[in-house]
Amino acid sequence: MADPRWMVITGASSGIGAEMARIAAERGRPLVLVARREERLRALAAELAPKVATEIVALDLERPEGALRLVEELGARGIVPETLVNNAGFGLRGRFATMSYEDQVAMVELNVTTLTRLCRLVLPGMIERRRGGIVNVASMAAYQAIPFMAVYAATKAYVVSLSEALHEEARRHGVVVTVVCPGPTATEFTLRANVEKSKMFSTGSMSAAEVARLGLDGYEKGRAVVVTGGRNHLIGIASKLLPRLASRRVAGWMQG
Template sequence: MSKSESRSHVLITGATAGIGYELAKLFAMDGHNLILIARDKEKLKEVKKHLEIYNINVDILSVDLSVDSSCEQVFAFVDKKNLTVDILINNAGVGSFGDFSSIPMKKELALIDINIRALTELTKHFLYKMVENENGTIMNVASTAAFCAGPRMATYYASKAYVLNLTEALNEEVKNKGVKVSCLCPGAVNTGFQNKAGIKKNENAKKNIMSAKKVAQIAYRDLEKGKTIIIPGFKNKILVIVNKFLPRVISRKIIFKINNG
């Protein structure tokens, strides 16, 4: 039996940097074969080279998940190689920053396509097969933003609320069918996401940013424990708890002030 057949396969989107890359390393070190999805083909090749030192198979696919046909490309790639995805990590995500009325529609729709549409398509496709096999794990990456409304990042916060609610509902549906669906909800992470989204953080806010490596370690540990909602960092857990008791009108005013810098 080849190593490709004898070990589980983990499919990770957004796998060339940040949390996705750190999770890929952790799975690789534990002997899991990898299917890595990202836009940058050259970075994928570099990551593949780095991770193959762990004596695993690393398959890579360059695809833009904001394109309608992107998920079909992923499915065709997996089927052509006759691979079974035992673990799916929906990590790919983008943000947008500014007043909703001023952000270009194209940018908002690309966010929705990546954060919501692609995540939903990938989850539905592989969850069906996992339920059929009575085995599998899915982790969808949301954010602490999922727990509140986010003025000046309205679409991003709303997209992460969708991810959290979808994940909780699916886990309830399949928890007795041999499948686990978890949601990772980190706070600010040092991944370059902030700069890409156009977010400027003050010095105090920067102090609370966690490293992608630390977030991945916590996520990996709690995923093995079977936790449904994973919130890395004590401060982030406290913020989520406090937010539950705040009237929404106050919560959104606080977020508005924070997002205004």
């Protein structure tokens, strides 16, 4: 367990998290795979085992105690994370006033609170060691208010703002904090969020493998923000140039 290069990936059972694990394994990084679905984690660990050391932690990070339990489990196994990938999260599409209260609070708990807790728990050690860093997975949804995905977009705006601030605080200590902002991506997220038939996704999506590669490449280059794909760069520019009224109405039309 003494290898100093451990990468801990939350939400690793599918989608971008699983693809990041595959890419990191190709690059020789030992991995800790974290998610609720233990059988998925075991299958992925078996796939990667010939390439790198792999540990799994089956844990529900939506629970308030989840972040601390994860860090305690790492300590019990003698694992010091060099890189933390905060990929666990989910979104839901629907009207704020009628969507389940419990689901929306759970979204904030996982996308915002757990991510913040994990950053706070691991960053001091990285700063002390003067190495490593954090990859937070956000979304292009962070760049404008999105009717019918109001809470999700707000949580991702928080992730971008937090990550950029932490990047500036940490970089002088040799630590990198990168936020990855994918646009529509072909993952299980689209089914849970009920967005597969929205106009935004009907215009096409990137593969999870491509998003994962771009995200990890950006992190390794020390970038603060990684927007995946040329079309998404244009969307990001347009969201800044358009008046907020126009931006949110276009976003609402795309999701409604």
